[in-house]
Amino acid sequence: MTTQLPWLQLPAASTSADWPTRVCEVPDLRARVGVPDSWRDQGTSSPPEGERSAVFRGDSPLDWLEIRHRVDVGSEALARWTDGVQGAIGFPVVPPGRLVLDLPELLSWPMPGGVTDEHDRDRLGLDELLGYEGLAAWDGRRLRLYVVLARRGDDAWRLTLGIESALLPGMPDDLVWSNDHVRAAAVFGALSFGH
Numbered sequence: 001m002t003t004q005l006p007w008l009q010l011p012a013a014s015t016s017a018d019w020p021t022r023v024c025e026v027p028d029l030r031a032r033v034g035v036p037d038s039w040r041d042q043g044t045s046s047p048p049e050g051e052r053s054a055v056f057r058g059d060s061p062l063d064w065l066e067i068r069h070r071v072d073v074g075s076e077a078l079a080r081w082t083d084g085v086q087g088a089i090g091f092p093v094v095p096p097g098r099l100v101l102d103l104p105e106l107l108s109w110p111m112p113g114g115v116t117d118e119h120d121r122d123r124l125g126l127d128e129l130l131g132y133e134g135l136a137a138w139d140g141r142r143l144r145l146y147v148v149l150a151r152r153g154d155d156a157w158r159l160t161l162g163i164e165s166a167l168l169p170g171m172p173d174d175l176v177w178s179n180d181h182v183r184a185a186a187v188f189g190a191l192s193f194g195h
Contacts, residue, residue: 005131006177007146007184008120008191021186026054029069031157034190036183039063042096055096062143062164065187066096073156078128078149081158083112092132092147093160104136104143107169114149124193126152133184135169142167144180152193161187 021034028044035041035056042055056065073081086092091103114130121129128151136143144165150157165180 005115005117005120005133007133007181008117008131008148008188009185019183019186021190023190024056026067028052029054029067029157030155030194031067031069031159032190032192033065033067033159034187035065036063036187039065057096058163060141060164062138062141062162064096064160064162066093066158066160068158068160070156072154073151078151078156079113079130081149081156082114082130082132082147086112091136092134092145093158095160095162104138104145107135107137107142109134114147124150124191126150126193133181135165135167144184146184146188148188148191150193155193157193159188159191 020037022037023032024035025032026044029052036058039056039058042057044052044054046052051068051070053066053068057063082092085094089103091106092109094103110132114132116129116131128149130149132147134145136145142165144163144167146161148157148159161184163180163183167176167179
């Protein structure tokens with residue numbers, strides 16, 4: 001089966017010196033993920049919605065990884081974690097440390113509901129898996145945004161990866177892969193849940 005979310009797979013190229021990552025366990029959130037070596041851990045917090053979250057930041061304000069975990073989420077609520085936010089504020093997530101009044105402008109984004117692949121869902125031992133990827137403009141720069149929504153039983157996770165991109169909308173797939181997706185694969189290729 002061909003995967004629809006190639007950046008969930010860890011390619012050999014992602015281990016290159018261009019964007020080295022370390023595997024990071026986040027026990028409070030029951031998740032494991034790859035984090036770029038130069039990114040700083042901003043710690044975990046408990047937002048008022050009953051979620052727990054952890055944030056990692058790079059040198060660029062457009063480089064961040066946020067992991068959110070919540071319990072007692074039904075399958076009908078998973079997609080609303082991104083689609084509902086986008087419908088309410090015009091952007092699928094609120095970037096860490098930003099105000100709703102200072103959001104990027106979406107240049108490309110998939111239809112509501114994202115995409116999934118049974119292989120990735122089964123490989124990760126999940127009941128549900130949705131992935132989103134798009135491009136946004138922010139402060140005169142471009143932001144490649146990846147969102148993974150995952151659910152196992154009543155546990156749900158939302159992982160958001162923002163990386164500064166040099167690419168314009170509509171660039172060939174091979175350029176998107178070699179510049180942006182390979183970096184996302186280095187992060188999400190180490191992904192697992194339930195630790």
